[in-house]
Amino acid sequence: MFSPYAYIAFFAVVGTAFILGAFAMSWFLSPSRPATLRKHDNYECGETPVGMGWVQYNVRYYLFAMVFLIFDVEAIFLIPWAVAFKKLGYLAFAEMAAFLLVLLIGLLYAWRKDALKWV
Amino acid sequence: MSNLTALSLELITALAALLFLIADAMLPKEKRGYLGYGCIAFLGLLMFGALTMGGPETLSAFGGRIVLDPLALFFKQLSIAIVFLVALLSVDVMKKLPDGHGEFYPILLFILTGMMLLAGATEFVTIFIAIELISIPSYVLAGYHKHVFKSSEAGMKYFILGAFSSALLLYGMSLVYGATGSTQLSEISTALQKLPLESPVSSGFGALLFVGLVLMMAGFGFKIAAVPFHLWAPDVYEGAPSPVTAFLSVGPKAAGIAVIIRVFLLFLEPIQHHWAHLFVILAALSMVLGNLLAIPQRNLKRMLAYSGIAQIGYVLVGLVAATNLESPGGTAQLGISSAMFYMAAYVATNLAAFSVVVVFSCLLGKEEISDLKGLSRLYPGISFCMLIALLSLAGVPPLAGFMGKFYLFSAAWSAGFHWLVGLGVLCSVISLYYYFMVIRTMYFEESPIELKLSLTWPQKLALGVTTLSILFIGIYPSCISTVTLEAARLFLP
Numbered sequence: 136m137f138s139p140y141a142y143i144a145f146f147a148v149v150g151t152a153f154i155l156g157a158f159a160m161s162w163f164l165s166p167s168r169p170a171t172l173r174k175h176d177n178y179e180c181g182e183t184p185v186g187m188g189w190v191q192y193n194v195r196y197y198l199f200a201m202v203f204l205i206f207d208v209e210a211i212f213l214i215p216w217a218v219a220f221k222k223l224g225y226l227a228f229a230e231m232a233a234f235l236l237v238l239l240i241g242l243l244y245a246w247r248k249d250a251l252k253w254v
Numbered sequence: 255m256s257n258l259t260a261l262s263l264e265l266i267t268a269l270a271a272l273l274f275l276i277a278d279a280m281l282p283k284e285k286r287g288y289l290g291y292g293c294i295a296f297l298g299l300l301m302f303g304a305l306t307m308g309g310p311e312t313l314s315a316f317g318g319r320i321v322l323d324p325l326a327l328f329f330k331q332l333s334i335a336i337v338f339l340v341a342l343l344s345v346d347v348m349k350k351l352p353d354g355h356g357e358f359y360p361i362l363l364f365i366l367t368g369m370m371l372l373a374g375a376t377e378f379v380t381i382f383i384a385i386e387l388i389s390i391p392s393y394v395l396a397g398y399h400k401h402v403f404k405s406s407e408a409g410m411k412y413f414i415l416g417a418f419s420s421a422l423l424l425y426g427m428s429l430v431y432g433a434t435g436s437t438q439l440s441e442i443s444t445a446l447q448k449l450p451l452e453s454p455v456s457s458g459f460g461a462l463l464f465v466g467l468v469l470m471m472a473g474f475g476f477k478i479a480a481v482p483f484h485l486w487a488p489d490v491y492e493g494a495p496s497p498v499t500a501f502l503s504v505g506p507k508a509a510g511i512a513v514i515i516r517v518f519l520l521f522l523e524p525i526q527h528h529w530a531h532l533f534v535i536l537a538a539l540s541m542v543l544g545n546l547l548a549i550p551q552r553n554l555k556r557m558l559a560y561s562g563i564a565q566i567g568y569v570l571v572g573l574v575a576a577t578n579l580e581s582p583g584g585t586a587q588l589g590i591s592s593a594m595f596y597m598a599a600y601v602a603t604n605l606a607a608f609s610v611v612v613v614f615s616c617l618l619g620k621e622e623i624s625d626l627k628g629l630s631r632l633y634p635g636i637s638f639c640m641l642i643a644l645l646s647l648a649g650v651p652p653l654a655g656f657m658g659k660f661y662l663f664s665a666a667w668s669a670g671f672h673w674l675v676g677l678g679v680l681c682s683v684i685s686l687y688y689y690f691m692v693i694r695t696m697y698f699e700e701s702p703i704e705l706k707l708s709l710t711w712p713q714k715l716a717l718g719v720t721t722l723s724i725l726f727i728g729i730y731p732s733c734i735s736t737v738t739l740e741a742a743r744l745f746l747p
Binding site: 237240243244247248 | 272275276278279280
């Protein structure tokens with residue numbers, strides 16, 4: 136009766152309504168307390184923050200994040216391959232070895248260019 | 255095994271890129287300067303291999319996702335030639351950088367892998383991966399002088415606009431996939447022949463397909479810098495290091511034209527009445543705006559950026575001539591062949607002009623047109639190369655650019671686009687003005703300073719090869735045109 140796109144529209148409407156409804160409920164039910172200075176902190180409980188959140192982060196964090204991507208991508212591909220290892224055979228093994236070799240070269244490059252050092 | 259044969263050039267290049275990456279990481283700093291010469295030697299060998307690969311047979315690999323036919327082989331050879339010449343121009347520029355010049359060559363080889371893959375890709379996902387393999391390293395190269403503000407700006411601009419255009423392209427591909435049910439071009443082509451598509455917008459599928467085509471055209475249009483997708487070009491060309499600008503002005507354009515020919519003119523041909531008009535508009539706008547905006551430029555690289563936009567307009571005229579908008583049937587082979595010929599002539603010509611720019615900016619750090627004053631007296635050889643290149647860009651006989659324009663316009667004329675040919679000729683006349691302004695500065699003005707230029711052998715080789723190619727193609731055009739006509743046999747009905 137409906138075209139497949141009608142379901143997408145239906146879910147879009149229901150999904151939006153659900154989220155708006157949840158916000159409306161919490162706004163409606165929660166007790167009203169006037170905002171204090173504490174309430175605007177980054178972490179309402181726990182550590183007291185030092186300084187502003189808008190500081191320039193050390194670029195090395197990004198470098199480490201990128202090197203981490205090597206392992207991340209590796210894991211994503213290795214797990215399904217390992218699960219289906221018996222069915223896939225030796226060609227898949229060779230392909231995975233080639234893939235790992237490429238990633239290894241990336242890691243080697245990062246290591247030689249001192250990307251792994253925290254200076 | 256035939257799978258690997260069809261991909262052999264790409265695989266060899268990718269492996270070489272990895273080797274150069276390791277070599278750069280492992281070699282001591284003072285020996286990394288040799289990497290450039292290694293890269294030049296490798297590209298020379300690869301060119302030799304690619305030239306001997308020729309043959310009329312068509313290889314289909316990976317379930318029809320990649321083909322190796324004369325059309326693909328032509329653009330692969332062209333890509334290798336481009337990267338070879340750019341490597342020649344880069345060696346001395348990269349040597350002068352204080353750090354990290356070794357990464358340049360692996361990046362260049364990865365781009366080459368992408369360009370060659372794109373020339374033979376016949377499936378949307380493969381095409382997209384190939385395009386990203388060209389684009390992402392290109393963003394890095396545009397910002398390669400990372401301590402120079404303008405270069406970083408160029409890299410950033412190119413990255414943001416390029417990522418946006420890739421998104422448009424991918425979205426367009428997804429819509430075409432939605433309308434036809436396949437990402438393989440051959441299956442899309444058969445699906446299109448079955449669909450009733452007389453009125454594009456009234457039927458749901460037609461509208462989906464039409465929007466998809468327009469978005470894909472925008473994505474490809476950005477890569478080849480055709481008006482109205484050209485806005486990034488002047489700023490990026492000006493800011494990027496000169497050898498990189500030399501690459502950007504020909505590499506992505508050649509790859510983009512290759513993929514447009516394959517996707518639109520070969521496989522989307524059944525519905526060409528939906529997209530052919532848009533290419534006419536792109537061609538006309540690029541020729542007119544490119545040439546008019548080149549006139550007021552004072553920076554040599556900006557001027558060549560706008561001239562490159564105009565040149566891609568001429569190439570698009572050849573693609574338009576391959577459609578049967580005005581005359582039914584018969585001109586497809588001629589149009590495609592002339593566009594391919596012009597692309598080869600443009601590569602030789604533009605790289606000759608950029609060789610001079612690179613030599614100049616590498617040795618003196620100057621890139622304004624007025625800095626060329628009196629060049630002819632001090633350096634008659636370099637000025638002669640620039641003279642030949644500019645005359646060929648303007649389309650003066652008997653140079654490569656003239657033969658290219660002659661083929662293009664005669665193909666467009668016999669296809670029935672008389673007004674477009676008129677516009678093209680008019681634009682060529684306009685272009686004479688700004689090309690001759692540079693020639694006048696070189697030959698008829700006095701130099702205020704004594705210049706000290708000493709060329710290295712890679713620069714001399716690049717200048718010599720490109721200038722001789724311009725002359726050779728102009729005098730003996732059938733050396734290229736037989737190849738392009740053979741490659742365009744695919745388009746015979």
